[in-house]
């Protein structure tokens with residue numbers, strides 16, 4: 056029997072006409088690079104301007120603090136959310152300076168280390184394309200195009216809506232759904248016929264808020280709580296790796 060290309064997709068994707076993928080942590084292995092750069096930048100700020108309570112000076116947790124406050128949000132929004140969580144309501148110039156310090160670190164690490172795409176994601180995107188289902192990459196990051204390019208997967212996506220585009224169009228960040236809705240619009244598929252794939256809490260919330268047909272959460276962290284959190288915030292299903300969506 057000849058296996059038809061569309062048979063390689065799991066049944067959960069059967070009725071979907073387009074898929075919008077978040078970039079950091081879903082397509083490219085860049086979430087940990089962001090998290091490490093944020094850690095250095097936040098901890099440098101906390102060391103230079105120590106707040107009074109020990110709880111406020113706690114080191115940045117690259118898992119918990121990153122997922123809760125920074126992941127999926129724009130550079131400025133993520134910095135604001137983490138600092139506010141430590142009780143620090145700072146002038147925008149100060150938040151921006153911390154965010155810029157993080158960006159310098161991130162850019163340097165990207166140049167030094169390069170970037171890889173997750174093989175499971177690449178397999179799924181190729182299977183979707185063979186089945187005639189267009190794919191978009193969406194990201195709050197202004198570096199998304201460079202990340203996809205360095206990982207040699209930019210050409211797999213029909214559309215990219217990144218942080219540069221979001222700023223140009225004045226799109227509000229996740230958990231608002233505008234970034235994903237713009238990607239679906241450019242693919243000419245309504246949200247109710249499209250899927251969103253996300254690893255961030257704010258991202259699955261954005262997928263849910265946008266009325267997407269399916270929100271797939273990606274929890275690479277094996278701790279059950281990581282997957283449960285995505286389900287609580289709007290994911291319909293959670294996988295550890297996107298190759299699980301191949302039959």
Ligand SMILES: O=P(O)(O)OC[C@H]1O[C@@H](O)[C@H](O)[C@@H](O)[C@@H]1O
Pocket residue numbers: 079086089090125126127128129130133158194195196197198199218255
């Ligand atoms: O600073 P950039 O590259 O524009 O990225 C902004 C944010 O983009 C998101 O995709 C990442 O999850 C965050 O970690 C990051 O801070």
